[in-house]
Amino acid sequence: MKKQLLTPLALLPLLVAAQAPNFTVTGKIGHLNAPAKVYFDYMDDGKSKSDSAFVKDGAFRFTGHTSPYSYVRMGLSHDGSGKQRAVYGGDVIYFYMGKEKVKIQSADSLIHATISGSKVNEEYNAYNRFIGGTIMELTKAVNIAFSSGTAAQQKDTAYFQTIDKQYRQNIANRATKQIEFAQQYPNSYFSVIALSEAGGMKGVSSVETLYNNLSEELRNTDPGKELAQRINAAHTIVEGATAPAFTQNNINGQPVTLNSYRGKYVLLEFWASWCSPCRAENPNLRKQYAQYKDKGFEVLGVSLDDDKQKWAQAIEADQLPWTHVSDLKGWNNEVGRLYGIRAVPASFLLNPEGKIIGINLRGETLNNKLATIWPQE
Template identity: 60%
Template structure:
């Protein structure tokens, strides 16, 4: 039996190797950059995140790997050896889609000025962005230019600031309207799903989104993005105030399962957060204060982290002094509880009463404090 199993594994080995053989490459040529320059890439493939790095030699670098479909990437170029963190957040960085292709990225000086060749998917994404009015990053850049075009006096004027903000919000709404129109006009395009997923947002207008989602091809619905959007549409109904909070079980930091059901009889704030989320960390001192005020009266917090690095998660818990129950499956945005609740941005929260019903969502700061004061008066 053992010999048979070894023979079978030997026969299957070439097939396993073939299945994971690289089916894409991203080759860069950015001027004549050299040591200590580094290139970094993070990409999401059907719900699974990947990352890689490469030294830049005479301007050249290359990434390759295996993807199941269309991937979304962030590529950063560290020109001076300051590390990935600075390159990603303050340096030369671009975002793009690519497929099972041999892609060339070339420029005389930077990624931000790079030309893409060899990618049909990239070209389709560019056409999509042109049709909807540009990416969010492009619109953000445009509003900054709009604001900075004013005089120093205007930039301090509330009327001027409000006018700039209104133009920006109108551009955002126009973009969203065009995304819905794109999804309706191109139900077989991958970017119809991208458009609908983004335009739907966290608070899904089911009457508007559901028919467009139903019209998408089966292949698109079967992708991780399609399944996540389906969950978000469903969550919009089941997580409404007045409904029973969806039950779940997830492991705490030491691997022990914790269930929401075990908190029945107490008022529970199901809090979605992450160590890397600035607004979440800014709200934590208030949560600490509210927890200390009401924990002896039947208030609990069950924090669900959207982290994917355990050490960072635990470090944030300790640093912020969060002395309540914490769980995570360390799958980042693919956290199963987050998807169950339709969470697309953090912080997000659902206040659950002693009977397990949702009595508030999105509460933080003073609105949360006021609600808790009413409950425990």
């Protein structure tokens, strides 16, 4: 009896130690003071974590627990106008870190800051030099190229098409270099990242062999597991296959199962409140839902949001009467990963037996498909 009581207590120090802080990020940005505020978002083994801190005489500090490789987004609101403006249109940087003491320093802004103390980020920078830069760097370069044109050129469709063609070629070249990186450095964590991104460009079948050649340790990282799910989805989530079963909570926290829709046609719709194309399609979905719901048609929305309030506001604003589910893990939504989702909107039309009979149907394509199921009398 005593042994049974003592064993759980003896484990408590180990459990606490497992989540003990293992990184520190300190910053010094000039002599800024409140209301200037820094917003800190990072991934810890597939789980999104967030923190924030006011700046005092330019200084700020974060500490916490992270996996050996963690992707970070840091935004600075100079005037206290909030996180959204800071990270989506303001002073923002992205970097990698590990279990390290990281220092960020600049005279005026995050975007001009130097990052030191992180071997993980140095490895990330070397990877980016090999592949030709980050997507954000390539996007910035194309915007500069477009802006360098005269007013007349910027109104010229041919001028835009020339710059756009070069941008797309640079993205394609980057994907090719990512595959080369994975071939040359199969023991690097960034080979997993490279194959994941290249697979999104060239199709996951193009990177499957290289992925299988990675070490078990790399394949068991969260990005490695996510890529494995996408590879599996490419083979199994196809027209004629049975859609994978899942359970996820609705907006009220109640579990909803896909199998509960058997006997009806259901559109499994992956979307998010921040996705403009998704929101643009919602009026058409409302129309089709109203037309066919009494004949056995349902829509099940799976949101890739990570903010419940924004998710709920979008449902209300767009007047979406069907059931919605989410685990509020953003791109790490478990159903999204199960179905290999890398972009939204994405959808799968299922028949009453749960088999996939259409993929990424929207607009008139969806309307025509539903009209073949229920011809107008």
